[in-house]
Each structure stands twice: as C-alpha cells, then as structure tokens.
C-alpha cells in the first residue's frame with residue numbers, strides 16, 4: 035500500500051506521521067515547535083525525529099510517495115512558506131516545503147491546516163467520497179476548507195475558504211483580521227465565552243458564574259454545563275450561538291452548494307445540543323434548492339485530523 039510522510043505544524047507542537055493510502059496512521063510522533071527560536075531549528079528537529087520513525091518502521095524515503103504539510107495560515111504557497119502567521123513570528127519567507135523536501139528527497143506540498151483537514155475528511159473521514167464538501171472547525175477560532183468537484187479549493191495564494199471571516203454584522207466587534215463582525219467573533223469557543231462574560235458583567239445572574247468561580251474563568255464548557263441545568267442565561271447564549279452558526283453555515287451553503295458540511299473542533303463536543311439547532315437553522319436560512327441537498331455532520335477524524343489531513347495533501351499532490 036502506498037504511503038506518505040505527513041507533518042502537522044502548530045505554534046507549540048510539530049507532529050508527524052507515516053500514513054497509508056487508506057488513512058491508517060502507521061506511526062507518529064511529535065516535537066516541540068519552540069516557534070520563537072525560528073523555523074530552521076524546528077524543521078531540523080522534526081526531520082530528525084521523522085527519520086528515526088522511518089527507521090523504526092523499516093522504511094526508506096524511496097518507499098514513500100511524498101510529503102504533506104499542514105500549517106497554520108496565512109500561507110504563501112508559491113514559496114511554500116507561512117506568510118505572517120501570528121503564532122509563527124519570524125517564519126515568514128522560510129520554505130518549510132522546500133526544506134522538508136530536501137531533507138527526505140521527496141516532493142512536498144504545504145496547505146493550510148483547515149484546508150488539509152477538509153481534504154482529510156474527504157479522503158478518509160466523515161465526508162469520504164462526497165465531491166462537494168465544506169469542512170469547518172469551531173474551536174478558539176473558526177476555520178474552513180472546501181472540496182469543490184472533488185478537488186481542494188486552494189485559491190490564488192493558498193488561502194481559500196477563510197470561512198471564519200464571513201461578515202455577519204458590519205457594525206459588529208472588531209476582529210484581529212481587520213474586519214468587523216466576523217463569523218468567528220460570534221460563534222467560536224472564544225466568542226461564546228466572551229459573549230457570556232459580557233452578559234454576566236452586565237449583572238445577569240446565572241449558575242454559569244458559580245460553575246466557573248469567577249467571570250474571567252468562564253468557558254464554553256461552563257455554558258454547556260449550565261445549559262444542561264436549564265439555566266436561562268445559558269439557554270439565551272446557546273440559542274444565539276446556534277443562530278449565528280445557522281446564519282454562517284447558510285452563507286457557506288449558498289456559496290459552495292455542498293452536499294455535506296463536516297463540522298469539527300472543540301465546540302462540537304457539545305454533540306446534539308449543538309448539531310440539532312445549528313442544522314435546522316442553517317437549512318432554514320440557506321437558499322432552499324441548495325439546502326435540500328446538504329447534510330451537516332460531525333467530523334470523523336478526531337485527534338488524527340492534523341497528521342491525516344497533511345497526508346491527504348500529499349496523496350492529492352501525487353494524483
């Protein structure tokens with residue numbers, strides 16, 4: 035079975051693995067990124083660890099099809115590097131793609147991590163074989179990726195489908211991207227917590243406060259706990275959250291006409307209490323002909339999504 039080497043770069047951890055063409059992770063590991071020390075050290079460290087993994091698996095570079103790299107964006111895919119990523123200061127202009135390619139003598143391809151996750155869910159996960167698929171992740175931020183007619187939509191410079199920055203309200207709160215009222219300013223885990231803290235700061239009483247201890251400690255998890263106890267503020271916050279998600283997903287449905295939207299990220303641990311209202315609202319607000327063919331499902335790859343997504347990029351590049 036064909037195999038690839040996959041790297042999943044993050045601000046704190048640099049994970050890697052050998053992945054077979056059925057999506058099985060044959061071996062994996064991780065090193066510290068130590069991002070502040072610059073890219074050269076980190077890439078050398080991860081390459082050494084990956085060479086050791088190949089030895090352990092009794093594989094040579096020549097047994098592999100290529101290298102896939104999932105990286106935080108934004109990217110400059112022409113140069114194979116990150117381009118102003120806030121978690122990787124000083125990495126702009128360094129060709130991660132070129133250096134890893136050289137280290138193993140294999141072709142390499144870099145994609146942003148949510149685009150890689152979209153490809154992973156398409157090749158191996160919850161949307162396997164569904165040629166028009168959108169992936170979104172709802173965690174500290176909201177990210178996305180789109181498969182259009184069976185190909186990953188990379189865009190002009192590799193940054194397509196920044197779905198977290200769809201504008202929901204032109205008068206909304208300022209977003210670090212420079213815009214206002216972006217989707218992720220309302221519906222990410224960070225935003226859910228911020229909206230809850232704002233309500234509590236205005237004096238609303240709620241069991242969320244006793245669960246969290248103090249206002250500054252409030253997270254989405256506390257909102258969900260209070261929701262299970264029928265707390266009125268938690269219910270209000272959650273209804274608003276699924277409303278924002280429904281509005282955002284409806285835009286996504288109208289743009290991409292997907293047959294499936296795969297939703298991952300920490301907030302999806304909420305399960306049905308999230309998916310049921312989010313799905314119902316998204317399909318209600320989207321253009322009916324497009325809503326009629328779209329299903330909205332939880333992601334399938336779980337914690338492997340980083341490495342498996344990166345591997346999916348290598349498999350796609352080899353097609």
Ligand SMILES: [Zn+2]
Pocket residue numbers: 198199209210211212213214216
């Ligand atoms: Zn934004």
